Amino acid sequence: MTQSPSPRPAFASWLSTGNSITQQFMAIGGRPDVVSLAGGLPASEIYPVEAIAAAQERALTRWGxxxxxxxxxxGLPALRAAIAERFSAATGRRFGPENVLLTTGAMQGLDLVGKTLxxxxxxxxSQFPTxxxxxxxxxxxxxxxERLDWSLEAPGQDAALRQAKFVYAVPNYSNPTGVLVPQDQRAALLDKVEAAGTWLLEDDPYxxxxxxxxxxxxxxxxxxxRHPNGAYAGPVIYLGTLSKSLAPGLRVGWVVAEASLIATLALAKQSTDIASSLLTQAIALEMIESNFEAQHIPKIxxxxxxxxxxxxxxxxxxxxxxFEWEVPPGGMFVWMRAKDEAIDTDALYTHALAENVAFVPSSVFDPSGALKSAMRVxxxxxxxxxxxxxxxxxxxxVRRLLAERPGRAA
Structure with a gap:
């Protein structure tokens, strides 16, 4: 009998961990006895069900x-053109359909960039936490x-920029911290990226x-x-989605980048899923063209x-x-940092589940798993x-956790 080949050891180790943390949080969120402050989920009661149903009917009539x-x-050419027009209007320079790849949510964009680069x-x-x-x-x-320091003053930042395959940034209401990165820091990072000649992946779901x-x-x-003319040729790879402005179940996202990279990412996508759903893309197009998306956002x-x-x-x-925190100016999360070194949020998570409440401990946002002093809510x-x-x-x-520490008052 021929023995099947084994996966790569590191990949096999990753697979052997069983359910991912994300799967665990999703499962907890489905339990009626648990108050889940863990998942990054929109409010389902304001999903525009009737509008989506009407858009689907119009889409099927239009496209058959x-x-x-x-x-x-x-992706659907008409939706690629609509997304390109959106970014042309927002930036003041031309983007064409050749600069847009439609994806099964922005998450697929992350996957394709990793596979490609x-x-x-x-x-x-990467900015930290991640x-x-x-x-x-x-x-x-x-x-x-390695950690991206937005001030760009940390030792070794220039060397890391030159070595990195790409820089990963979530400047708008970052997951998990909710931080809104100032404009001067954005411009300074772009200066450094252009000088280093590396890619800059901007993830902007919020x-x-x-x-x-x-x-x-x-x-x-x-x-x-900075470069308003000609075909777009830049280091920025932009990821967007309709999951926060309409509904995550549509699974409509996009990558905006220079045309040569879009073509390469499309080849990687072909081996992943052949193509994303044209039906949901057509629904999305109807909701954009009718201006429903823009009208719905203020309610959200x-x-x-x-x-x-x-x-x-x-x-x-x-x-x-x-705990201490800043009130986030947007997004979906509050990042709470422990004031007391006795609070390990991995340990706190166990006590929270015993109290039928869930959050996300900070260790999962650290590639090394070492950050244990904060939680995402x-x-x-x-x-x-x-x-x-x-x-x-x-x-x-928290009181249960501190009660376990000798000499600590809860």
């Missing part, structure tokens, strides 16, 4: 069986990581969720303004702002003895009264 077929790898052992320079989904997407590629004023120009816009923002404020107010009353999924109950349960969990 064409959108029930396998489609072009790059990174070989085992190569360096990714989005868990990005780490999951690139783990099979077995990269190395752009629509602006609670306290506009986010300002993207890294892509900064570069486009108002709902999430109220929930953010409710969570932060409850946390000020019940958690501020042990989501406020978008639950109404204010549920968020308050979740905070009360977190308070009890």
């Amino acid at each position: 069986t064409q959108i029930l077929e396998y489609g072009a790898i790059e 990174v070989d085992p052992g190569e360096l990714i320079l 989005y868990l989904g990005a780490l999951d997407a690139w783990r099979p590629r077995m990269p190395r990581y 752009l629509p969720l602006q609670f306290d004023g506009p986010a300002g120009p993207s890294l892509l816009a900064h570069h486009a303004q 923002v108002a709902t999430y702002r109220e929930r953010r404020d409710a969570l932060c107010a409850a946390a000020t009353t019940h958690l501020s003895d042990w 989501n406020f978008t999924r639950s109404p204010p009264e549920v968020l308050v109950e979740g905070v009360l349960r977190l308070e009890r969990a």
